[in-house]
Amino acid sequence: MVQYSAKKVFIYFLLLSSLDHRGYADSFIDSTDAIVPTVPPSGVASLVSKKNDDTRTLLFLSIFVNQAAYKDLIAVKQDRAGKLYIRAQDLRLLRLLINSSIADNELIPLDSIEGISFSYSPNEQSLFIKASPDQLSTYTFDLETNNVSKNFENINTINALILNYNIYTNYFNHHYALTSNQDITYSTNSGNLNTGFLYSNSTKDSQLQHFIRLDTKWQHINPTKISQYTIGDFNSNTTDWGSSTRLAGFQWSSAYSQRPDIITTAMPSFSGSAVLPSTLDLYVNQQRIFSGNVPSGRFDIKQIPYISGNEVTLVTTDxxxxxxxxxxxxxxxxxxxxxxxxxxxxxxxxxxxxYGLLSNNYNAHTVLSSGSFRYGYNPLITLSGGSEVSTDGLINLGMGGITKFLGRSVFNTSIAMSHYKNNFGGLAQIGIDSQISPTMTFNTSYQETLNKYANLAYVSEQKYQKNTDSFKSTAFAQKILRAGISYSPIPNYSLTLGYNQISSDNSINQLLSMNLNGNMSQNWSFYLSGYTGLTKKNNSAFLAVRYSPSMKFNATTSTTLNDNTVSYRQEFSGSNISNNRVGAFSGGGAIESNGASYDSSLYGSYMGNYNTIAGTYAENNNNRQVAVSLSGSVIAASRKIFFANQIGNGFAIVNNAGPKSQVLNGGVNLGQTDAKGKFLITNLNPYQTQFIYIDPTNLPLDWSLNSTEKSTIIGYKQGVNLDFGAHESAKGLIKIIDKSGRVIAPGYAVLVNGKDSAIVGYDGQVFLENIQKNNILLVDLLDKGECTIEFSYAKSKKLFNMLGTYMCK
Incomplete structure (x- = not known):
């Protein structure tokens, strides 16, 4: 009989602990299609505390503006004559236009507001206001759905040493070669110290090195100010009309590229008006992308996510x-x-x-400096400016702007002036991108340098090479003309024509190009491209037809024409899963022939838990080549060494999640923890709130988690530690009696070891989780005070323990 009672009480407490304390009362609330107005807490006190000469009655009313109900009750005062008064702040919340010089707390008589009419219903405690659209402020809603985080003070970056590596081995005609590149980062809360290296054992040129250092830099990002500081090697940022230069020194710049949660480009925005509360549908090229409700009056739709198309249709239905x-x-x-x-x-x-050939090839005799700036004045205009200076006499100043006009075109222009080696020079640039029709777009740009125009790229190259016999780079070009037109006569087909001309030192290089692509069916597509040199008569064409019966397999047949040489290629590829994750295997092969010779190859790759391995076998006539590559990372953090696939822009170390627990991020199963409850998440977006979950389904029955969900924000190229507090947990049933030996009545709350909660059930029994070696129970007897129980527990292999009877003192 005692055993049956214990089991019954145990099941009862399992059910009772899973219920919300308010569940019973909440079950009587019918919230079907109900809007329950609430009294706003702020500002009401000033109305309730009446002055001696204020005899007006305070009312809290439901207010409807043009039949649309406001979500909260509004405080309204009524005098003896029935005149109604509302604070200016509340009128502004109702979108009524009130003079900005009127203070928020000032009471305004409703009958003094022009352009509105109203009626008061005492029985319904409601106020109905009718206002013309001109009397209502614009209703604005933002469609931007980015997860923008604003509080970065609580980012707890852990110190971590990260090695991302790629190792390549190659065997070709009895010759073996080993190459690799390594990227090493030491991340801390104060910033990241990073360096990279290349290694090759096949270097025969005495001027080249087996080990080559790439960039070495320290970088700190301030996510709140969206700025970054770099000391070491970097690429200079430049204006639209400038050229980037590789430098070693100091850089202070904006950090929008490290904040993917912020949209920096101007998104489309549209406006309209509605006489009555209406439903708004937004269509792009006859495809609906948004539907929602708007109140009466003017409305603005801002930050529409980037959508392809050229015509927007707004449909309002009242x-x-x-x-x-x-x-x-x-x-x-x-x-x-x-x-x-x-x-x-x-x-x-x-x-x-x-860079990439020598480790320390710097010009320490010349210091280069630049400053660039771009500013979004409004969604239609962007302004820019820049300056460049060098210690050997360069001065370069420039400015530019971009504007949208007629809703279909973007126009940009810029000018710059320079002085270098006693020579003045100038640069002028103009461009336009336009949607000519629903099926055609056009773009063109022209840039010309006057006299001996110079910028940092020009100075840097002049210092490196005195004579340039090869193809001139755009840093030396005097005239650059580009034009292109794209035409889509039918859906899924596109034709693009392009023309490029670069003039330099009395020479002209002209190139005409063409691209045509289309989807002939759901499984068949083609791509055709070609170019011809108008100055130097060289021609090339490429045609490919692709067959994709599924997302896991495709086959491509292609032919290439280079001058008088024609080659044919057949390629196939496939994978066991459609996306790149642990367990993914992909592979394929190709055969190519140009008449005189042939090439064939096979390749495959597999992504495991700790790295990704890939291999290639290629054969050309009598030559054979075998190549194998291995990529992954090694991380030292939280007193543990992790082996994993390469670390991306952010990572997290899951600790104390229990053995064999499943780790999820946004519903995606990332994998399973090891025997110590650890797991490494290798690629997370920085400065966005991440929600990491633990699925304890496979957790042993004698284990418990303090939490199954953690939210966190991660810095750029940094990591955090997530502790889910998994521990072995003993469970049991205890019986409580008072000093007279009677059982404690059911319903009293119990505090277990200062943190866990329980409830006294029938027969004085209490179900306990997370039983410790030494335990203290505090029972709240309400008006009878409190009593305490202390008991010790010896570890047992049982999943459930009958702990006995204890007196509450």
Missing amino acids: ETGHQVIKKEPYYYSAKLLNTEIKEFSVDVGIPRYN
Whole structure:
């Protein structure tokens, strides 16, 4: 009988502990289609505390503006004559236009507001206001769905040493070669120290090295100010009309590229108006991308996510079924910055040459410096400016701007002036991108340098090479003309024509190109491209037809024409899963022939828990080649060494999650913890809130988690430690009696070891989890005070323990 009672009580407490304390009361609330107004807490006190001469009655009313209900009750005062008064702040919340000079707490008589009418219903405690659209402020809603985090003070970056590696081995005609590149980062809360290396054992040129250092730098990012500081090797940031230079020195710049949660480009925005509360549908090229409700009056739709198309249709449908259709053209351009976005960079350093070939090829005799700035004045205009200076006499100043006009075109222009080696020079640039029609786009740009125009790239190259017999880079070009047109006569087909001309030192290089692609069916697609040199008569063409019966397999047949040589290639590839994750295997092969010779190859790769391995076998006539590569990472953090696939822009170490627990991020199963409850998440987006979950389904029954969910924010190229507090947990049932030997009545709350909660059940029994070696129970007897129980527990192999009877003192 005692055993049956214990089991019954145990099941009862399992059910009772899973219920919300308010569940019973909440079950009587019918919330179907109900809007329950609440009294706003702020500002009411000033109305309740009446002055001696204020005889007006305070009311809390439901207010409807043009039949649309406001979500909260509004405080209204009524005098003896029935006149109604509302605070200016509340009228502004109702979107009524009130003079900005009127203080928020000032009471305004409703009958003094022009352009509105109203009626008060004492029985319904409601106030109905009718206002013309001109009397209502614009209703704005933002469609931007980015997970933008604003509080970065609580980022707890852990110190970690990270090695990302790629190792390549190659065997070709009895010759063996080993190459690798390594990227080493030491990440701390104060910033990241990073360096990279190349290694090759096949170097025969005495001027080259087996070990080659790449970039070495320290970088700190301030996510709140969206800025970064770099000391060491870097690429200079430049203006639209400038050229980047590799430097070693100091850089202070904006850090929007490290904040993927912020959209910097100007997104399309549209506006309209509704006489009555309406439903708004937004269509792009006859495809609906948004539907929502708007109140009466003017409305603005801001930050529409980037969508391909050229015409937007706004359809408003009011409560009577009346529709208003408005069409507007639009053209999206990544060149335009969003309003108030400021991109800047200040760069100071000495030039570096032969990157990837020599470790320390610097010119310490010349210091180069530059400053660049771009500012989103509004969604239609972006302004820019820049300057460049060198210690050997360069001065370069420039300015530019980009604007959208007619809803279909973007126009950009810039000018710059320079002085170097007693020579003045100039640069002028102009460009336009336009949506000519729903099926055609056009772009062109022209840049010309006057006299001996110079910039940092020009100075750097002049220092490195006195004579240039090879193809001239655009840093030396005097005229650059580009033009292109894209035409899509039918869906899924596109034709692009392009023309490029670069003039330098009395020579002209002209190139005409063409691209045609299309999807002939769900499984068949093709791509055709070609170019011809108008100055130097060289021609090339490429045609490929692709068959993709599924996302896991495709086959491609292609032919290439280079001048008088024609080659054919057949390629196939496939994978066991459609996306790149642990357990993914992909492979394929190709056969190519140009008439005189043939090539064939096989390749495959596999992503494991600790690295990714890939291999290739290639054969050309009598030559054979075998190559194998291995990529992954080694991380030393939290007093443990981790082996994993390469670390991305952020990582997290899961600790104390229990053995064999599943780790999830956003519903995606990332893998299983090891025997010590650890797991490494290798690639997380920085400065976005991440939600990491633990699925304890496979957790042993004698284990418990303090938490199954953690939210965190991670810095750029940094990591955090997530502790889920998994521990072995004993469970049991204890019986409580008072000093007279009677059982404690059911319903009293019990505090277990100062943190866990329990409830006294029938027969004085209490179900306990997380039983410790030494335990203290505090029972709240309400008006009878409190009593305490102390007992010790010896570890047992049982999953459930009958702990006995204890007196509460």
